[in-house]
Each structure stands twice: as C-alpha cells, then as structure tokens.
Amino acid sequence: RRRALVVVAAGSGTRLGLGMPKAAVPVTDRTVLEHALDAVSGVLQLDLVVLVLPREPHAKQQLAATSAVVADRCGVEVLTIPGGEARTESVSSGVRAVQQHAQRKSWSGPVQVLVHDAARALTPTEVFHRVLEALDAGAQCVVPALPVTDTIKRVDASAQVAQTLPRKQLRAVQTPQGFTLKLLERAFSHIDKLPEEEAADLTDEAMMVENLGEKVAVVEGHPHALKITTSLDLLTVRALIAETEG
Ligand code: C5P
Numbered sequence: 001r002r003r004a005l006v007v008v009a010a011g012s013g014t015r016l017g018l019g020m021p022k023a024a025v026p027v028t029d030r031t032v033l034e035h036a037l038d039a040v041s042g043v044l045q046l047d048l049v050v051l052v053l054p055r056e057p058h059a060k061q062q063l064a065a066t067s068a069v070v071a072d073r074c075g076v077e078v079l080t081i082p083g084g085e086a087r088t089e090s091v092s093s094g095v096r097a098v099q100q101h102a103q104r105k106s107w108s109g110p111v112q113v114l115v116h117d118a119a120r121a122l123t124p125t126e127v128f129h130r131v132l133e134a135l136d137a138g139a140q141c142v143v144p145a146l147p148v149t150d151t152i153k154r155v156d157a158s159a160q161v162a163q164t165l166p167r168k169q170l171r172a173v174q175t176p177q178g179f180t181l182k183l184l185e186r187a188f189s190h191i192d193k194l195p196e197e198e199a200a201d202l203t204d205e206a207m208m209v210e211n212l213g214e215k216v217a218v219v220e221g222h223p224h225a226l227k228i229t230t231s232l233d234l235l236t237v238r239a240l241i242a243e244t245e246g
Helices: 032-040 059-073 087-104 125-136 181-191 196-200 205-211 229-245
Strands: 002-008 046-051 077-082 109-117 142-147 153-155 162-166 171-173 177-180 218-219
Touching: 002 032, 002 087, 032 059, 032 109, 032 125, 046 059, 046 087, 059 077, 087 109, 087 181, 109 125, 109 181, 125 142, 125 177, 125 218, 142 205, 177 181, 177 205, 181 205, 205 229
Parallel strands: 002 046, 002 109, 046 077, 142 218
Antiparallel strands: 109 177, 142 171, 142 177, 153 162
8 A cells, every 4th residue: 555645734824913824934943834744754654745835935935945855854755736725625636646646656556645734733643653553454534633621512693502512522633634545536526516615614624524424533633733723822832842842
C-alpha cells in the first residue's frame, strides 16, 4: 500500500484578524505551517505530501519555500498546489493531486490518504500513527477525537434551545482524518451531486463518508491538536510551545 498526506493550509485567517493567511502567521519565529510540518516529518512511511497553499502571492511564495525545507528533511516528495474558496475545494484539489501522482507513478494496490489541517499546528506524530494503524487494520475512514467538556445544545433561529445533546456520546473531531483513496473518491463524487448550500455545510471529509452510509472509526485525538482559529487559540499554542521548550 501507498500513503499520501494532504495538508490544507489555504485558509484566509479572517477569524484571527492578523491580515494574513493563517498558515503564514508567526507562532514563534516560525509560522503555523512550519510548526505543522514538524509533526509530518516524523510520520512513518509516507510516499507523498501535498501542501494546499493560499493563492495570495506573498504568503504562497513564503510557504512554498517552507515546503522545500520539509521535502529535504523527510525525504518525501512534496507537491504544492493552490487552494480553493472553501475548505472542501482545497481538500478536493489535494485529493486530485494524489490521484494524478498515483497515475503518473503507476502506483498499484491500495492508497491511504490522510487529510490534515495545517491549523492544528501542534498535532503530535502519535495521532498520525493511531489513524494509520486503524487504516492498516482495515478501517476505510478514521477520525481522531476527544470527549467534549462543555454541554452542547442545539439552538434554533429564534435563539431558543431546541435540544441538549447527551455529552457522554459527543466527541470533538480533529485531524488528520484517514481514508482509503477509493472511498474518498466516492465521497467527492457524491458531493458534486449535492445542492450548493449542503456542500457548503460540510466541515470535514468524514461527514461525506457518513452521508454515503459508510462507517467512520474513531481513535483517540490529543489536546495539543487544537485548531488555531482565534487569537485565544494562538495564545494557547504559544504557551504550549513555551512549556515544552522551557
Ligand atoms: O477554516 P477552518 O479553520 O475550518 O480551516 C481548517 C483548515 O482548512 C485550515 O488548515 C485551513 O488553512 C484550511 N482551509 C483551506 N482552504 C480554505 C479554507 C480552509 O485549505 N478555503
């Protein structure tokens, strides 16, 4: 079997409000993407890494230079491609790049694809390995997840609580999410048939697999795999780095 990793790093970073794409934001003296790629270089037996980068020229150039360094460090082929308007489009482009590479290189046998958010910059390598182990054990789709600590309620359009979900059953899902390439291809061809507003509501790729009625396995995530979305997340990540380095 072959293994490809798609790292989506094309988000605008609007919610961080720093006026630059999120992957280019400095966490320390290094960017979100550079931190994210640290874990990647420890992942075993990858055949290909696809980095999906912002279209904004300055960030693109800066981040493409980063990727060359990763390629050197982990000895894996790294392709960089431009992202799309929505996350799903960025992932879809990444998966297409994997398919094209597999054809060019005449890969035979099963292909496993990991889809990872660059914004989860401190995801430990062990989480990648848990997902890969579950794929090796026969799962077709795997997500890392953690129990939630807040009580989660569904709220209706008039700001009234419609339902309280039982917390014990809930998990907060992270990345990398793992798939067989075959299943991911089926999932994307399913999305192409969805109405645009439904497709826009897909916040991860496992959701597409659920829509197909296929099983999604869950493995343990990690608190350090939090997604940098707001300035509070950035503070947390900086504190975690200071703690491990200090
Ligand atoms: O926006 P959100 O926080 O859900 O983004 C999760 C990941 O998807 C981030 O790593 C971001 O860079 C990526 N993304 C992307 N292309 C987009 C939107 C988000 O690659 N158009």
